[in-house]
Amino acid sequence: MRELLPAGLLSTSLLPAGLLPAALLRATALELAILAGHLVLYPTGIVPERPARRRAAAPLPGARADVVPTVLLHGFVDNRSVFVLLRRALARHGPHHVECLNYSPLTCDIRTAAELLGRHVEEICARTGQREVDIVGHSLGGLIARYYVQRLGGDHRVRTLVTLGTPHSGTAVAPLAGAHPIVRQMRPGSSVIEELRRPAPGCRTRFVSFWSDLDRIMVPVETACIDHPDLLAQNVRVSGIGHLALPVHPAVATGIREALASGAAAAGSAGAVSVA
Numbered sequence: 001m002r003e004l005l006p007a008g009l010l011s012t013s014l015l016p017a018g019l020l021p022a023a024l025l026r027a028t029a030l031e032l033a034i035l036a037g038h039l040v041l042y043p044t045g046i047v048p049e050r051p052a053r054r055r056a057a058a059p060l061p062g063a064r065a066d067v068v069p070t071v072l073l074h075g076f077v078d079n080r081s082v083f084v085l086l087r088r089a090l091a092r093h094g095p096h097h098v099e100c101l102n103y104s105p106l107t108c109d110i111r112t113a114a115e116l117l118g119r120h121v122e123e124i125c126a127r128t129g130q131r132e133v134d135i136v137g138h139s140l141g142g143l144i145a146r147y148y149v150q151r152l153g154g155d156h157r158v159r160t161l162v163t164l165g166t167p168h169s170g171t172a173v174a175p176l177a178g179a180h181p182i183v184r185q186m187r188p189g190s191s192v193i194e195e196l197r198r199p200a201p202g203c204r205t206r207f208v209s210f211w212s213d214l215d216r217i218m219v220p221v222e223t224a225c226i227d228h229p230d231l232l233a234q235n236v237r238v239s240g241i242g243h244l245a246l247p248v249h250p251a252v253a254t255g256i257r258e259a260l261a262s263g264a265a266a267a268g269s270a271g272a273v274s275v276a
Contacts, residue, residue: 023240027214031242038082038244045074045081048102068132068159069097069124070260073117075139075165076182077105082138082247089253094261099124103144108181110140110192114148121148121157132159134260138247139217142166143186146207150231151195155205162259163209164246169193169223173216188223200230207233208259210252217243234259 070090072083080100090096101120107113121133135158137145142163148154149161170188185192211224218224226233236259241249 024214027240027242027245031244034244034248041081041084042079043081045079045100045102049080049100067095067097068130068134069099069128070134070136071121071124072098072100073135073137073141073145074100074102075137075141076186078138078141079105083136085248085250086136086253086256089250090257090260093257096260097128110144110147110182110185111151113144113182114152114154117144117148118152118154118157121154125157132157134158134160134162136162136164136247136256136260137166138164139166139243140182140186142209143168143192146196147192149205150200150203155203158205160206160208160260160262162256163207163224163226164252164256165212165215165218165224165243166209167218167223168196168209168226171217171219171223173219197228200228203231205232207231208236209233210236210238210246210255212238212241212243212246214239214241215243215246 072080072087074080074082079102083100087098087100090098101117103113103116121135124133125131135145137143142161143166145154145158145161146163146166146168149158167186170190170193171186172188184190187193207226209224209226211218211221213221215221215224225235236255238246238252238255241252246252
């Protein structure tokens with residue numbers, strides 16, 4: 001059995017009662033501002049990016065053996081434009097080979113999307129000459145990546161999987177949205193969620209899950225934590241922002257960089273990020 005690191009202990013219960021509504025109002029205002037900005041950027045991410053091709057035998061100049069490609073995977077009905085700021089943050093701090101993947105908004109099955117992700121990862125490894133990748137998945141993207149790692153043998157290719165507001169135990173938000181098949185798969189008790197509860201002995205991937213105490217998409221908010229006895233998982237509590245802010249907030253980007261930098265070592269204790 002592998003160790004499950006506990007979530008951070010930064011709690012809104014430590015705040016004076018009168019400040020909680022104010023924090024929620026600030027988070028809601030930020031969510032609306034991010035949504036408006038993202039709607040403007042959304043068309044720029046519809047077309048999949050075309051990474052520059054290079055021979056596997058010719059690594060990036062100055063690249064170290066421990067620097068692996070980082071793959072960014074967006075959430076439901078979204079695209080790669082959600083990662084504009086995170087990608088810049090990763091490029092600005094240290095050597096990172098970053099690629100964004102789009103999956104179709106018409107995707108109706110997490111398993112199918114995970115198989116497609118696996119093919120993309122194999123192509124990236126072949127093209128870059130690396131044996132592994134790191135993945136950062138927002139919301140549904142994190143669940144797709146986890147299914148690939150845990151159920152399709154992706155732990156042989158994925159060194160670290162960082163998830164941002166991902167419904168690891170299923171979310172009960174927006175019942176009417178359950179008309180979409182992939183939303184139903186994100187419900188508590190769905191066949192996909194139950195598959196992820198199954199034993200995963202020997203899983204080699206390290207998991208880091210960022211979850212927010214003000215995430216209104218995760219119901220309950222703790223569903224964004226990973227709780228599995230066979231997985232090496234670190235749950236990082238984020239205080240003061242909502243679901244849409246997770247892939248764009250500078251404080252979270254810093255936490256992601258630290259998680260990726262620690263690589264395969266999987267050392268340290270679970271932490272907390274405060275952005276209030």
